[in-house]
Amino acid sequence: MEQTEAHGHVIPYRVLARVWVLLILLTAVLVAASRLYHETLSVPAMLIITPVKAGLVFFYFMHLKYEKTYLKALVFMTLGLLVLIIGLLFFDVLNR
Amino acid sequence: MSSFLDEGKRPGILGWILSTDHKRIGILYLASMLFLFFIAVAIGVLMRIEQLTLNPPLFAPQVYNAFFTVHGVIMIFMFVLPGLPAVFGNFFMPIMIGARDVAFPRLNLMSWYFFIAGAAIVISSLFTGNGPPDTGWTFYAPFSLKSSTNVSLGVLGAFVLGFSSILTGLNFITTIHRLRAPGMTWHRMPLFIWSLYGTAWIQLLATPIIGITLLLIIAERLFGIGVFDPAKGGDPLLYQHLFWIYSHPAVYIMILPAMGAITEIIPTFAHKTIFGYKAIAYSSIAIAFFGSLVWGHHMFTSGMSETANLVFSLLTFIVAVPSAIKVFNWTATLYKGSVEVRPPMLYALTFIFLFSVGGLTGLMQGALAVNVQLHDTYFIVGHFHYVMFGGAGMGFLAAVLYWFPKMFGKMFNERIAALAWVPIFIGFNMLYFSMLVLGYMGMPRRYFTHLPQYHYGHTVASIGSFILASGLILFFANLLVALFKGRKAEQNPWGGVTLEWQIPTPPPTENFSEIPEIKGRPYVFNPEAPR
Amino acid sequence: MKNPSAVSVHKDYEGSKLGMWLFLFTEIILFGGLFILYSAYRSRYPIEFHDGGQHLNVVIGVANTVILLTSSLTVAIAITALRKGNRRLSIFCLSATIVLGIAFLMDKYVEWSGEIHHGIYPNSPELALRPQGDQIFFGLYYSMTGLHGLHVLAGILLLSLILVFVIREKVTGTDFNRLENAGLYWHLVDVIWIFLLPLFYLAA
Numbered sequence: 001m002e003q004t005e006a007h008g009h010v011i012p013y014r015v016l017a018r019v020w021v022l023l024i025l026l027t028a029v030l031v032a033a034s035r036l037y038h039e040t041l042s043v044p045a046m047l048i049i050t051p052v053k054a055g056l057v058f059f060y061f062m063h064l065k066y067e068k069t070y071l072k073a074l075v076f077m078t079l080g081l082l083v084l085i086i087g088l089l090f091f092d093v094l095n096r
Numbered sequence: 097m098s099s100f101l102d103e104g105k106r107p108g109i110l111g112w113i114l115s116t117d118h119k120r121i122g123i124l125y126l127a128s129m130l131f132l133f134f135i136a137v138a139i140g141v142l143m144r145i146e147q148l149t150l151n152p153p154l155f156a157p158q159v160y161n162a163f164f165t166v167h168g169v170i171m172i173f174m175f176v177l178p179g180l181p182a183v184f185g186n187f188f189m190p191i192m193i194g195a196r197d198v199a200f201p202r203l204n205l206m207s208w209y210f211f212i213a214g215a216a217i218v219i220s221s222l223f224t225g226n227g228p229p230d231t232g233w234t235f236y237a238p239f240s241l242k243s244s245t246n247v248s249l250g251v252l253g254a255f256v257l258g259f260s261s262i263l264t265g266l267n268f269i270t271t272i273h274r275l276r277a278p279g280m281t282w283h284r285m286p287l288f289i290w291s292l293y294g295t296a297w298i299q300l301l302a303t304p305i306i307g308i309t310l311l312l313i314i315a316e317r318l319f320g321i322g323v324f325d326p327a328k329g330g331d332p333l334l335y336q337h338l339f340w341i342y343s344h345p346a347v348y349i350m351i352l353p354a355m356g357a358i359t360e361i362i363p364t365f366a367h368k369t370i371f372g373y374k375a376i377a378y379s380s381i382a383i384a385f386f387g388s389l390v391w392g393h394h395m396f397t398s399g400m401s402e403t404a405n406l407v408f409s410l411l412t413f414i415v416a417v418p419s420a421i422k423v424f425n426w427t428a429t430l431y432k433g434s435v436e437v438r439p440p441m442l443y444a445l446t447f448i449f450l451f452s453v454g455g456l457t458g459l460m461q462g463a464l465a466v467n468v469q470l471h472d473t474y475f476i477v478g479h480f481h482y483v484m485f486g487g488a489g490m491g492f493l494a495a496v497l498y499w500f501p502k503m504f505g506k507m508f509n510e511r512i513a514a515l516a517w518v519p520i521f522i523g524f525n526m527l528y529f530s531m532l533v534l535g536y537m538g539m540p541r542r543y544f545t546h547l548p549q550y551h552y553g554h555t556v557a558s559i560g561s562f563i564l565a566s567g568l569i570l571f572f573a574n575l576l577v578a579l580f581k582g583r584k585a586e587q588n589p590w591g592g593v594t595l596e597w598q599i600p601t602p603p604p605t606e607n608f609s610e611i612p613e614i615k616g617r618p619y620v621f622n623p624e625a626p627r
Numbered sequence: 628m629k630n631p632s633a634v635s636v637h638k639d640y641e642g643s644k645l646g647m648w649l650f651l652f653t654e655i656i657l658f659g660g661l662f663i664l665y666s667a668y669r670s671r672y673p674i675e676f677h678d679g680g681q682h683l684n685v686v687i688g689v690a691n692t693v694i695l696l697t698s699s700l701t702v703a704i705a706i707t708a709l710r711k712g713n714r715r716l717s718i719f720c721l722s723a724t725i726v727l728g729i730a731f732l733m734d735k736y737v738e739w740s741g742e743i744h745h746g747i748y749p750n751s752p753e754l755a756l757r758p759q760g761d762q763i764f765f766g767l768y769y770s771m772t773g774l775h776g777l778h779v780l781a782g783i784l785l786l787s788l789i790l791v792f793v794i795r796e797k798v799t800g801t802d803f804n805r806l807e808n809a810g811l812y813w814h815l816v817d818v819i820w821i822f823l824l825p826l827f828y829l830a831a
Contacts, residue, residue, distance in 0.1 A: 010710045011703065020700040027692055027824075031685075034829035046825040054818045061703045062814045063807075071648060078652045081301060081388065082659045086666055088389060088407065089337055093667045095401030199642050266649045274642040304653045308660035308774075315770060320750030322766040323664055329759025330766075334667055338660055 009066045019060040026053050099505065099602040116201035117605060122187030123503065124208050129175050129183065130572065132215060136170035139163050141565055144527075144558040146544060153545055160544035161230035162245070166222065168233030169250060173257045174215050176488050177346060180353035181264060181299070182211070184495050185292045187503060189268060191596045191603060192286050194277025194612050199270035207263040214257030221249035232542060234343070237324035237335040241316050248314050255310045258303045261349070265299030268292055277595075279614035283377070286594045286618050287370065290377040291356025294384035298345045298352075302388065306342035309335070333399055340391035348387040350484055351451075352380055354491025355422055358444045361498050362426050364592045365441035366433030369619040372425040379418035386415040396467045405464055412462035419455055423448060439513035440590065443494035446521060450486025454479055457532060472542075475535025481528045493520075493571065500575060501589050505602040506582030512574040519567030526560025594618055640804050647808040651815050654778070658819050661771050665826060668763050675760025680828050682747065683768070687738045688828035691731050692820060698727035699817045702786070702810045709793065712800050721790045721806075724813065728783040735776050768827055775819055782813045 026049050033045035059065040064072060100119045104111025112120055143163050146155050155163070186204065190197050198204050222228045229250040231240045240247050272293050276285070312335075315321045322328030324335040363370045370376065392400060392408030400408075426448055437445070457479040461467050470476060501507050534553040539546055546554060588597040599608060669676045705720035742765075746753030749769055754762055789809045792798040798806050 010707050013704060013707060016700055016703045016707065020696060023696045024693065027689070027696070030825060031689055031829060034825070035685075042829065046829065050822060050825055053821045057699060057814050057818050057821065061699050061817075062811055071645070074648065074652070078301060078655055082656065082662075084389065085341060085659075086663055088392070088404075089663060089667060090670070091407045092333075092337070092392065092400045092404035093670055095403045096399070199639065200646060203646075262653055266646060266653075269649055270642050270646045273645060274639055300649055300653060301656055304657040305660045308657050311774075312770065315749075319769075321770055322749065322762050323668075323770070328755075328762040328766065329672070330763060331667070331671070334664060337667075338663065341660075341663075 009063075011060065011063065011066075015060060019056050023053055023056055026056075098604060099600065100605045101505065101602050114205070116197075116205050118186050118190050118197050118201065118204060119503070119603060119605075121204050121208055122183050122185075125178060125182040125186060125211065128208075128212060128215070129178060132170050132174045136167050136175065137565055137568065139167040139170070141561055143167065144561040147546065147554040148558040150545065150551060150554075155544070157544040158227075158230060161232075161542070162222075162228040164542055165229045165232055165250075166218075169218055169229075169254065171484075172233055172346070173254050174211075174218070176350045176484055177257075177261060178211060178264075179350055179488060180357055180492055180495055181268070181292060181295055181349075182207075182260075183492075184288075184357065184499060185264070185268060185295075185353060188499065188596050189289060189292055190271065190275065191599065191607050192289055192594055193272065193275060194280055194595055194608065194614065195271065195275035196607050196611075198267045199274055200267050203263055204267055207260045207267070210256055210260040210263065214253045214255070214260065216253075217256055218250055218253030221246035221253065224249065234339060235310075235313060236339070237313070237316075237330075237332045238326065240313055241325060248317050251310045251313050255307055255314075258307050258310075261299045262303045262307075265296040265303070268296035269300065272296070277611050277614050281614075283374070284614055284617055287359040287373065287376050287380075288353070288356040288594075291352045291359070291380045294380040295349050295352045295356075298349050298384050298387070302342045302345035302349075305338060306346075309338040309342070312338075333395070336395050336398055337391070340394045341388075344391040344394065345384075345388045347480075347483070348383055350488040351491075352383060354447065354488040354495075355419075356380070357491050357495040357498070358426065358447050359422075360592070360594065361440050361444040361494055362429050363619045363621070364498075364590050365436045365438060365444070366430050367436070367591070367621050368429060368433035369621060370425065371428035371431075372421075373617070373619070375421055376425050379421045382418040383415065386411065386418070390415050393462055393467070396464055397471045409462055409464050413459065416455065416459050416462075423452060423455075438590070439510050439517075440494050440498035442514060442517055443490055443497060446517070447487060447490040447494060450482055450490055450524070454482030454484075454487050457482060470535055472540055473535035474531040474539045474541055477541050478528045478531030478535055481531070486524060486528070496575065498590065499596075500578070501585035502596055502601050502603070504579055504582075505585050506578050507585040507589065508575050508578035508582055512570065516567050516571040516574060519563045520571065521567075523560045523562070523564025523567055527557045527564055528560075530554070530557040530560065591621075593621060638802075638804075643804045643808065644811075647811050651811060654815055654819075658771070658774070661767065661774065662822070665767055665771070668760075668767065672760030672763060675758055676764055679761060679764035679768070682742075682745075683828050684738050684741060685828050687734050688824055691734050692824050694727050694731050694734070695817045695820050698724045698731075699814050701727065702813050706803065706807055706810050709798070709800050709803055709806060714793070714800075718790065718793055721786060721793060725783055725786050725790065728779055728786070728813075731779055732776060732783075735772070735779075771823060772827070775816070775823060778816050778819070782809075782816050785809050785812060 030045055030049045033049075034042040058075065064075060100117055104115055104117070104120065106114055112124060115121065142155070143160065146153055146160055146163070153160075186198070225246050226244045227246065229235070229240075229243065229245045229247045231243055231245075231247060235247065235251060240251075272285075272289060312321065312323060316324060320328075322330050324330045324332055326332060359370060359376055390408055390411045392404055393412045396405050396408070435441070457475070461470055461476065461479060497508070497513055530553045534550055534557070535541075537550065537553070539550045539553070585601050587599075587601045590597075595612065596603070598612070701720040702724040705717045705724065708714075708716035708720060742748065747765055748754070749766060754765060786809055789798060789806050792805065
């Protein structure tokens, strides 16, 4: 059965290559920040760069950017649930 | 006209255990679950005998510990959790949305295999090594890390059972999203489907947490990983957190589909459309969501911070609201309806009453000051049996009666079904209301014996358990006889209006000769139509 | 996924994709449980967790990151190639993905051997002498990278199966959803590692 019509979007090679380059660069920045700048930069770097890298993989490599809205919503719902649970847990963890 | 019960793709038993037909799979689950259910009932009765024979007790304390552990593991993981979704969800969900099967039929069969494998592993833990686990079904660390009994095996079985639940959830979500008949928008789906949808999300998202938690127990027992071991800096309270992050939403897996079934039964026998369709639909989703955020209420006395206690108590009060909304809606449906109390309706009405008792006692426990007194007492045991048994269990019984004629093409003896209700209802309340009182008086749970002042309450409870068990036996014996000797059931014995009643009894393998086109809302009753 | 036994014959590409994403959600939550533990313990043992990474081999950690990121690239190229009709490129890249996956596991073996050689493994006497924060750090390290490694292995097996299907033309440019789904799984394995890298290897 033909699957290409409605699901016609194929990610171009150059997009994939650029995303890969970006991922490698971001990894390099992350490693540099952790090794060179100690406390002040390494934690924020980790907290920002890591989700960006994951986001690049989700949106481009995993095609999420080109998927229907409901699927994007479900992904964020799942991640959001995890964040909520950690947040609730920390009401306990931080106050003991 | 041939039905799905006639010769399958392969002859005899192979045509059943290799079948990917959702209807056959539903029946496979029903048979295996009922078998396991009665084993767990028997263990429960043995526990009640232990409390009755106070001095000397009939069973050694270690045996009693194994009893309540195994009773809990079987009932929760092998009966109430698979519960209505595995049996009635599998059988009826595709039909009720106008589909021929679920989205992934082979995965569906595999889910049943996981169920059987997990059950077999748990049962095997009874007979090998140092005997069945004695930790309680909650497997709390650090005891579960140290107990010399078959904890790893029991936990592995539960892990495998989890796969069954996860895959069923995955299948149902995909099916509901993708396979609804033309014209069946979300707001034209029967409410049983809404409840299955909410349930499926919990099955999918919550179960992996218990998966990892159980794996960690095995990892600690086998490799000494140490994440819950205080000697290595681990925190047993984190075990409890992880455990309940799943196990609280799990109770909503248990109750939501039962509520959904009741929501099907009540309009049918009130001959009136359901009151507040959207309220019931959205409250199912709200329960699924908020129910994921209240787990700490199992841990109020275990050493959590005061802040956490307050937050979880507040959230627990909030989650009671959508449940209450449903009770109001069912009641409003009955008002000015033409109510016919045939057996499915009898059990459905009983559900509303018993679930309300359970729900209210749960709310009581959500209050911190009350919880300090009642935690780990028989009050809790009474509460959860009211919701799990009086609620989900009664919902299961009501659903069995409602859908039995459609599934098997045979009609059961309605008089006996109603008669069985008497010992079930009386026995149930003798057994579990006594527990509420005993707990209030201070009787601790998971104790093989008790102080003399509790003996009267225990005696009433134990006698109640015998009466209840007899009622259950009568209930299912009636159905078993009907299976072989019952008269042929008509296509629509109750006058239901959802899609399953528009197809032959029992359904043909492909469900519909032509996929229907849906033109309007469900639950539209014509008061002049013959019953 | 195909359902030849169902009476309806049409294949539902979108449904198959949805099913795979739903499965990935369960993997996210499965690892999420371990991330929950990590976050709780990091807040309890901030110093040991911060310093813990010093004991680990950053070079292998970063190398493995590059390996997995590249393998995500190759599997994505494999899908684009197949859909554009370039079977040879697809087979080549799919094979490269598998090889990179194996390389990851080999690195992991070397890394773990190193740690074990230094006496750092679950329940080791050496570890018992260290502060509790260290014991928890390494307990989580072995659990999380171990579970991740198992998933890498599963991914390698899955991709190998799909490679066979592509070679035998059971998965083609017009019937490619199984390759896409396998790719999705592999990408998630990559995403999990993206989080594991800073948590364990990139301390001060």
